[in-house]
Amino acid sequence: xxxxxxxxxxxxxxxxxxxxxxxxxxxxxxxxxxxxxxxxxxxxxxxxxxxxxxxxxxxxxxxxxxxxxxxxxxxxxxxxxxxxxxxxxxxxxxxxxxxxxxxxxxxxxxxxxxxxxxxxxxxxxxxxxxxxxxxxxxxxxxxxxxxxxxxxxxxxxxxxxxxxxxxxxxxxxxxxxxxxxxxxxxxxxxxxxxxxxxxxxxxxxxxxxxxxxxxxxxxxxxxxxxxxxxxxxxxxxxxxx
Ligand code: ADP
Ligand code: MG
Numbered sequence: 001x002x003x004x005x006x007x008x009x010x011x012x013x014x015x016x017x018x019x020x021x022x023x024x025x026x027x028x029x030x031x032x033x034x035x036x037x038x039x040x041x042x043x044x045x046x047x048x049x050x051x052x053x054x055x056x057x058x059x060x061x062x063x064x065x066x067x068x069x070x071x072x073x074x075x076x077x078x079x080x081x082x083x084x085x086x087x088x089x090x091x092x093x094x095x096x097x098x099x100x101x102x103x104x105x106x107x108x109x110x111x112x113x114x115x116x117x118x119x120x121x122x123x124x125x126x127x128x129x130x131x132x133x134x135x136x137x138x139x140x141x142x143x144x145x146x147x148x149x150x151x152x153x154x155x156x157x158x159x160x161x162x163x164x165x166x167x168x169x170x171x172x173x174x175x176x177x178x179x180x181x182x183x184x185x186x187x188x189x190x191x192x193x194x195x196x197x198x199x200x201x202x203x204x205x206x207x208x209x210x211x212x213x214x215x216x217x218x219x220x221x222x223x224x225x226x227x228x229x230x231x232x233x234x235x236x237x238x239x240x241x
Pocket of ligand 1: 043048
């Protein structure tokens with residue numbers, strides 16, 4: 001794997017001010033994520049995983065510190081520039097799939113492509129291609145309520161990949177799925193990211209993610225607890241692969 005830094009998080013703090021209470025959700029986070037790697041952010045509920053995910057994904061801004069993605073300092077962008085950046089560089093996968101309920105699978109993939117200016121016939125071709133990649137070539141005209149949770153998450157993964165982003169961000173992608181389906185989704189994300197050379201960052205408390213990650217960032221109470229490589233972890237827990 002090349003060691004080119006794609007995402008740089010420097011001295012990031014995030015404070016939520018809720019009137020009387022103040023939550024210090026991220027404390028002096030420093031992190032570099034390399035192009036092509038698969039990094040999982042792990043930690044208990046409320047430890048700050050989603051908050052960090054939102055900083056890396058240009059969905060929220062730090063209270064202090066800097067986030068740089070693909071050489072762009074996100075903290076210097078206007079909201080409009082941030083929206084543009086998200087559309088061009090990052091594909092998102094969420095716990096709740098976030099599909100448009102009234103539209104079939106293919107339209108769910110095509111619509112964001114049209115919004116980012118892709119020609120309709122190209123968008124259609126690309127949507128078929130990515131839905132086939134996630135194994136849903138036979139479900140193009142099914143609406144979300146006609147698909148299982150695992151299939152809906154596959155549509156969300158296809159949608160995330162459609163615009164050929166450098167980065168896929170997945171926040172708790174398996175949280176609403178049963179064990180087997182969750183495992184299929186993890187393996188699919190890992191397999192596609194390696195095949196396509198996409199950088200993947202997941203925020204999760206699902207320990208099955210450990211098996212597919214290159215590195216694991218453990219966070220605790222908003223601070224980095226430790227950062228480990230899976231190879232080292234496997235040696236520690238005696239897994240041979
Ligand atoms: P995790 O994803 O690890 O479960 P979060 O990042 O969602 O944790 O939350 C970290 C802390 O920040 C929690 O104490 C949570 O209540 C708080 N928090 C997260 N988002 C907000 C928000 N928008 N407003 C206020 N507090 C928030
Ligand atoms: Mg979360």
